[in-house]
Structure formats: structure tokens, C-alpha cells
Amino acid sequence: MEWVRVALNPWGEEVVLGLAWNVAWLVAVVTAVGLVGHALLANKREDRVTKAPVDPAVAAAVPAHVTRHNKSARISHWLLAASTLTLLVTAFVPMLGLQFPWLTIHWVAGLVLGVYIVYHILDTTVRLSWGKMWIGFRDIGESFSRVRDFFARADNAETHPGKWALENKLFHHVTALAGFAVVITGVLMMARLDTWFWSANPYVLEISDADWGTVFLIHGVAAVAFVGLIMLHLYLAFRPENLWITRSMIKGWITRDEYLEHHHPDRWKLSKNGDRQQPRREEAVTAGSSTSSSASRD
Numbered sequence: 001m002e003w004v005r006v007a008l009n010p011w012g013e014e015v016v017l018g019l020a021w022n023v024a025w026l027v028a029v030v031t032a033v034g035l036v037g038h039a040l041l042a043n044k045r046e047d048r049v050t051k052a053p054v055d056p057a058v059a060a061a062v063p064a065h066v067t068r069h070n071k072s073a074r075i076s077h078w079l080l081a082a083s084t085l086t087l088l089v090t091a092f093v094p095m096l097g098l099q100f101p102w103l104t105i106h107w108v109a110g111l112v113l114g115v116y117i118v119y120h121i122l123d124t125t126v127r128l129s130w131g132k133m134w135i136g137f138r139d140i141g142e143s144f145s146r147v148r149d150f151f152a153r154a155d156n157a158e159t160h161p162g163k164w165a166l167e168n169k170l171f172h173h174v175t176a177l178a179g180f181a182v183v184i185t186g187v188l189m190m191a192r193l194d195t196w197f198w199s200a201n202p203y204v205l206e207i208s209d210a211d212w213g214t215v216f217l218i219h220g221v222a223a224v225a226f227v228g229l230i231m232l233h234l235y236l237a238f239r240p241e242n243l244w245i246t247r248s249m250i251k252g253w254i255t256r257d258e259y260l261e262h263h264h265p266d267r268w269k270l271s272k273n274g275d276r277q278q279p280r281r282e283e284a285v286t287a288g289s290s291t292s293s294s295a296s297r298d
Contacts, residue, residue, distance in 0.1 A: 001020075001022065001026070002020040002022065003019070003020055003023060004016050004017075004018070004019060004020055004217060005017040005018050005019070005020050005021075006213075009209050013209075013210075015209045015210050015213045016210070016213030016214065016216070016217055017213055017216060018213065018216035018217050018219070018220045019216075019217055019220030019221055019223075019224060021095055023220075023224055024092060024095075024223075024224050024227055027224050027225075027227050027228045028227055028228070028231065030228075031227070031228040031231045031232060032231065035231065035232065035235045038235075039235075039239075041150075041151075042150075042239065042241070051155050051261065052155045052156060052157035052160075053157075054157075054260045054261075058260070058265055059256065059260055062256045062259055062260060062265070062270065063256065063270070064255065064256050065253040065254070065255060065256075066253060066254050066255070066256065066258075066259045066270060067252055067253050068163075068248040068252065068253060068254050069248055069249055069252050070252065071252065072123070074249055074250070074252060076116060076119060076120065076123075077249055078249075079112065079116055080113070080116050082109075082112075083109045083110075083112040083113040083116065084113065084226060084230065085230070086105060086106075086109035087106060087109045087110060087113065087182070087223070087226070088223070088226060088227065088230060090102040090103075090105050090106035090109065091106060091223055092223075092227075103193065107186065107190055107193060107195065110182070110183060110186040110187075113179065113182070113183055114183045114186075114187070117176075117179055117180070117183060132163070132164065133164065133169050133172055133173070134169075135166060135169050135170070135173075139161075139165070139166040139169065140166060142159050142161060142165075142166070143165065143166035143167065145159040146159050146161075146165070157264070158264070160262060160263055160264040160267075161263065161264060161267060161268075162263065162264060162267030162268040163263065163267075163268040171229070171232075171233070174225070174229065175226075175229055178222045178225040178226055178229065179222075181218050181219070181221070181222035182219060182222035182223055182226070185215050185216075185218050185219035185222070186219060188205065188207070188215050189215060189216070189219065191204050191205050244258045244262075
């Protein structure tokens with residue numbers, strides 16, 4: 001199987017042109033097989049699993065609706081989804097022979113993705129929410145326990161995560177890494193294009209043929225990674241047991257029962273009205289993390 005595309009330059013040297021096209025198909029097939037396997041196991045589990053009991057006193061303290069995503073988080077999520085899907089369609093559909101002016105649509109969608117990444121970094125910095133996605137040993141241990149419960153068809157409330165489980169954090173981090181790679185290399189590649197802002201000049205960055213091949217290769221690897229990530233994300237979003245999460249990304253909230261069934265109240269603490277108002281820097285410093293703590297941001 002060919003993993004990279006190579007060619008000879010005018011001096012007879014072999015240089016890399018980018019990732020081989022068939023790698024995208026390989027990733028798509030492997031991901032699809034994995035998802036079918038998960039679906040078979042998950043469906044069998046859901047028929048027999050016994051839900052963990054809920055303490056009535058804890059349930060009484062939870063509001064009917066718990067805010068999970070505020071409006072800005074939902075808007076930015078759907079903007080990210082639109083730009084990513086547009087990038088994938090304009091990158092891979094032309095490979096199937098369907099020709100349209102995809103290049104302009106592609107780099108515009110790439111700029112939208114870049115703007116989203118900058119916004120997300122600034123927003124996270126302002127809200128001091130970097131630690132929300134930090135992976136600790138406790139996350140890893142709880143994740144192993146949930147995998148064990150999955151195969152045992154059991155539901156242990158003590159292993160329920162806070163707002164974000166290890167799986168959510170890993171997906172975020174891998175997606176962020178692929179996003180950085182595809183945007184940075186995409187911006188470099190725009191030097192070779194006629195855009196609304198400048199004319200193509202492949203020599204302006206003084207990048208050699210070999211280094212251009214590396215840029216294209218990284219861009220291709222990141223794009224193919226998005227193929228698997230998007231397939232996984234869509235599959236999980238439309239799983240029957242996950243529709244409550246998908247709904248929360250539209251309406252912003254989850255119900256009391258969904259909160260108690262899927263989260264550990266001590267690890268995702270709510271404010272009195274169920275909002276997730278993030279304490280400002282000065283509040284966090286003066287009030288500590290106990291009585292004033294609320295749900296995490298997104």
C-alpha cells in the first residue's frame with residue numbers, strides 16, 4: 001500500500017508530494033468497522049444494564065434543567081462543525097471526480113476554522129477554564145472502571161465523571177492537535193494560491209520542494225485524522241443513549257434525570273439555579289472552590 005505520494009524534481013531528486021489518497025479510505029474503513037463493533041456491543045449492553053440508584057436527597061437539590069452549554073459555546077460549536085465538514089467535502093469529494101470551484105470554498109472554510117481556534121483560545125484564557133480539560137490520574141482510573149462496567153453491563157455511580165469524561169477530553173485534544181496542524185499548514189499553502197488578498201507566489205516563503213512536501217504531508221495527515229474523528233463524533237451523537245447530549249448542544253440544557261444518571265454531582269457541582277456561571281478570577285481567588293463553585297463552562 002502506498003502511504004505517501006512522491007515524484008522526481010527537475011534535479012532528479014525524489015521529493016514527497018503529500019499523503020497518498022488511499023490512506024483516507026483506509027481510515028474510513030477501519031473507523032467504520034470499529035463503530036459497527038461498538039454498536040453491536042453497546043446495543044447488547046443497553047438491553048441488560050441495571051442503572052445505579054440515585055440518592056433522593058441529592059436529586060432534590062438539582063434543578064429540573066441543568067445548563068450544559070451556553071449560547072456562545074453552542075454557536076461556536078456549530079460554526080466549527082460547518083467549517084470542518086466543508087473542509088472535508090471540498091478536500092475529498094473532488095477526488096471522486098465531482099469537479100466544482102472547491103479551492104476557494106476550501107480556504108475560506110479553513111480561515112473560518114482558524115478564527116474559531118483563535119476565539120476558543122482567547123475565550124478559554126479569559127474564563128480561566130484550561131484546567132477543566134486537564135487529564136489526571138483520577139480521570140484515567142475512572143475511565144478504566146467505566147470500560148470494565150461497559151463489558152460487565154453494570155452501572156456504577158461512583159465512576160460517573162464530572163462534566164467531561166476522559167473520552168471527551170481525549171477527543172478534544174486530538175481534534176485540537178489536528179486543527180492546529182491543518183490550519184497552520186493550510187495558511188502556508190495559501191502562499192501558492194490566488195486569493196482575495198494576494199496573488200500566488202510559491203517562492204515568497206523561500207520553502208524548498210522537500211519542505212513543501214512535508215507541509216502537504218502534515219496537512220494531509222491532519223485532514224485524514226478529521227475523517228475518522230468526524231465519523232466517530234457523528235456516530236456517538238446519533239446513538240440513542242447519547243441523544244440527550246446532542247439535544248443539549250441545540251437547546252443548551254439537560255434534565256435533572258440525565259444529570260444524575262450520567263454525572264457525579266461531587267465532580268460537576270452546580271450553582272443553585274443549575275447555571276454554570278464560571279467564577280471570575282477575583283471570585284475564584286477570594287471565595288475558593290467550594291461554596292462558590294458551579295458547573296464548568298462547556
